[in-house]
Amino acid sequence: MTYTVRDAFYDFCRSVGMTTMFGNPGSTELRMFRDFPDDFGYVLALQETVAVAAAAGHALGTGRAGLVSLHSAGGVGHSLGAVFNAYRDRVPVVILAGQQSRPMIRHRPFLGADEPAAFPRPYVKYSHQPERGEDVAEAIAEAYRIAMTPPRGPVFVSVPEDDWDLPAEPVPHREVRADFTADPAALREVADALNAARSPVIVVGPGVQDENAQDLVVQLAERANAGVWISPLSGRSGFPEDHRLFQGFLPPVRSQLAARLDGNDVILVLGAQVFTYHVHDEGPYIPEGARLFHFDCDPAQTAWSPVGTSVLTTIRGGVRGLLELVERSDRPAPPVRARLAVPEATDPIPPELLVETLREVMPADAVLVEEAPSSRDLMHARLPITRPGGFLTTGSGALGWGLPLAVGRSLASSGERIVCLIGDGSIMYSVQALWTAAQHRVPMTVVVINNRGYGAVKALGRRIDLPTVPGTDIHDLDFVQVARGMGVPGRTVTKAADIEPALLEGLGHDGPFLVDVTVAADDSPAYEPWAR
Known part of the structure; x- marks a missing residue:
């Protein structure tokens, strides 16, 4: 043949x-x-x-x-x-x-x-x-x-x-090994800066998780006693968010980001763009007098970064090299990030209460997939990701990614539950993914944060003094009925007292399950918490 x-x-x-x-x-x-x-x-x-x-x-x-x-x-x-x-x-x-x-x-x-x-x-x-x-x-x-x-x-x-029917030869076996490390002189320059720093800080991007380098970054942060931030709008985590050195999430606004890093004299960015911004404003990229070093494996990205010294390296290779050169420091550690108070159980449901309840009942080995732009900040503030691979979202912003991403991740599950936290606007971009989830009985719980509209767009409008944005209200969608029509059972929640039992039912279901939670609308402008 x-x-x-x-x-x-x-x-x-x-x-x-x-x-x-x-x-x-x-x-x-x-x-x-x-x-x-x-x-x-x-x-x-x-x-x-x-x-x-x-x-x-x-x-x-x-x-x-x-x-x-x-x-x-x-x-x-x-x-x-x-x-x-x-x-x-x-x-x-x-x-x-x-x-x-x-x-x-x-x-x-x-x-x-x-x-x-x-x-x-x-x-x-x-x-x-x-x-x-x-x-x-x-x-x-x-x-x-x-x-x-x-x-x-x-x-x-x-x-x-x-x-496809043409005659061919077998493809010869080939491999590409691509763990490369920067020039030793470049690593020495960065290590010397960290060793001499008064208050260094590390900014972790999705590249850390991509290369499974979280363990090395934890070692580096502890050795340097450096605070750690997650880069703006990162599609992964990359650092345990319950660690004493974790400081939070940098905002995608230039002046606010620089303000967050004020007081840090050496900034090391690992596997992230420098920096991802969502709205424009003026001001310095980093605090005056600070030095920024940037590790990434992409020569194009290192070429166009607007500030600092970029070092072309894979993250594992570069951080391994730094660990051989950076000295253990006894400089004062940055303050520990404060734990937010749990909101009261009131109706209509505060979205913060939904996220806090999910934090309490979600299995320790669950993977969180998020596409709820208007609730992302409060999710980051209240639901810490503590293990590698525990968080996925989009770092680019095109909706319709989260639900099918969760389905594909569920198909690769080795027993862990996948939790998809998604907005009522986002889910409708690719709601057909529920059918695929049902056909394969994937271990996935979909939690819809239903604020009856495109909340993130409304918030951005308020930021520029545009109180009313046409086309941002969504009414008369029954997500549980839609899910059932595709073979996924579900439950609607409108009262605070029903959140926990509904989530427990969804997390314990054999196969996919959808929980639609109606929450109170938020009337604050986008990125306003960072502006305070």
């Missing part, structure tokens, strides 16, 4: 452990599915955003690249918000898109993509339609290696449908 492109593709995927495919099939992908291997799984998503985000969640849970099949130009177009999030959040996803057969391409056929490789750019690390069908499997292997090389991210390959 002839060894085909299809055979070479599946053999390669099998060799790297990429045997779960997420997708929404169409006509131009049918030949890829001939003799679909028994050792592969196909996870059906009812919309392409869901397919990409679920593959990303699976990748974050397994540590391996996610595999996605999309349908030609239309399917790729549907998915691009999730592709954008995967790119900004550095999640390795190998995206395949069907294309009409090669003899038809020049005639601009129905479902054909005119410039398929250009379509997802610039939000992929690699994008290609091979010139020859015989080269498809090796192009996918190259894409995979690029996806998994720091900084990791999504890649894209367009495959004409008639390529």
Whole structure:
């Protein structure tokens, strides 16, 4: 029998452990599915955003690249918000898109993509339609290696449908080892600055979690007696938030961020952009007289950072190098972060009470996936993430990511419960993911913070003295009925006394469960707590 492109593709995927495919099939992908291997799984998503985000969640849970099949130009177009999030959040996803057969391409056929490789750019690390069908499997292997090389991210390959049946050769085995460390002189400069600092501080970004470097960062912070902040709008945690040195979350506003770091003379940023801002204002990027050092594996990001000295390194390699050079310090430790008081149980329900109750009842090994922009600050203030991998969200802001991300992470669960804390506006961007959750009986509890509108947009409006923003009210949605229609049971909560029993029911359910909690609306402006 002839060894085909299809055979070479599946053999390669099998060799790297990429045997779960997420997708929404169409006509131009049918030949890829001939003799679909028994050792592969196909996870059906009812919309392409869901397919990409679920593959990303699976990748974050397994540590391996996610595999996605999309349908030609239309399917790729549907998915691009999730592709954008995967790119900004550095999640390795190998995206395949069907294309009409090669003899038809020049005639601009129905479902054909005119410039398929250009379509997802610039939000992929690699994008290609091979010139020859015989080269498809090796192009996918190259894409995979690029996806998994720091900084990791999504890649894209367009495959004409008639390529799959062509004869091919097996993909040769290759590996890329990419744990690299900065020049010793650069590490010595940073270590000397930390050793001589009066009040150093570390800013932890998602790159710390991406590289499983949290243990090393804890060692470095304790040795230097340095306070630790999470970078603005980070898609991961990266430092135990119950640690005595943890200081909180930096705001995405330039002047407020600089004010938070006032008094620190040396700032070390690890695996984060310097810095992510959401709204513009003037002022210095960092306090006057402070020195900033930045570790990251992305040469593009280190090149455009507006302030400080950037060091090109993987986080594990760079922090390991610093641990050999930084001396144990007896300088005074920063003050311990205060624990907020638990709000009273009143009706209508304060969103703070919902988050506090979730903190009390959520299993210790649960993974929290969040997409509730108007409640994110209070969640960070009241629900500490204490273990690696315990928190996921989007670092880019395109909605529709959280629910399918949670589904994909649930499919990679080894027994831990996945809790998706999501806004009533956010969930409707990709509510179809509930059906996929039901089909696979994933261990997921969805908690809807229902403030009956796009609360974050309203808050940003109030920040610029715009008290009323059109199109930001959401009424007459019954999320429990929607979930039940997709096979997910649920419960509606409107009274404070019912929060705990509803959450316990949802967390203990065998399979997915949705809890819809109606909360009081917040009329404060965005980022106002940081301005006080």
